[in-house]
Amino acid sequence: MEKNVQISMLCQLYGKLLTKKQYEFLDDYYNNDYSLSEIAENNNITRQAVRDIIKKGEKKLFEYEEKLLFMKKTQNQEKKIQDILSELTKIKADLSDKQVAIILDEVKKELNCLV
Numbered sequence: 001m002e003k004n005v006q007i008s009m010l011c012q013l014y015g016k017l018l019t020k021k022q023y024e025f026l027d028d029y030y031n032n033d034y035s036l037s038e039i040a041e042n043n044n045i046t047r048q049a050v051r052d053i054i055k056k057g058e059k060k061l062f063e064y065e066e067k068l069l070f071m072k073k074t075q076n077q078e079k080k081i082q083d084i085l086s087e088l089t090k091i092k093a094d095l096s097d098k099q100v101a102i103i104l105d106e107v108k109k110e111l112n113c114l115v
Contacts, residue, residue, distance in 0.1 A: 004030055006071075010061040013070050022057030029054055081114050 008030045015023045021043075028034040028042075036054075040047045065071050088108050 007058060007061065009071055010065055014061050014064040014068075017064060018057050018060055021053055022060065025050055025053050026057045026061075077114075081111050085111050 007026065011018075011023070011026050011030065015026070018026070025039055025043075028039050029036070034042075036047045036050045040050045043050070085108060088104055088111070
């Protein structure tokens, strides 16, 4: 997974555990596509200070994920759901009983809502 996407996802999961500045700077940098210089100018600090705050925030996000594994669990759950949906599609194709096909459609709809 690309680092920018990974940081953005981790920020959604653990962002509230960061300091206000870390969260704001990470959000501006990764989600709002601001440069280090733009963030520095908006906050009246140096570009290097912005970089340091972002790096510390990134480190914290990766530490939280290493300990809590929320992102990994979510990705595994999504993969399992996709596998189930794939299997349901295969089963439905082979069925002739209309009631079972309707039930399978309902299950498929429910699983699609989880993805």
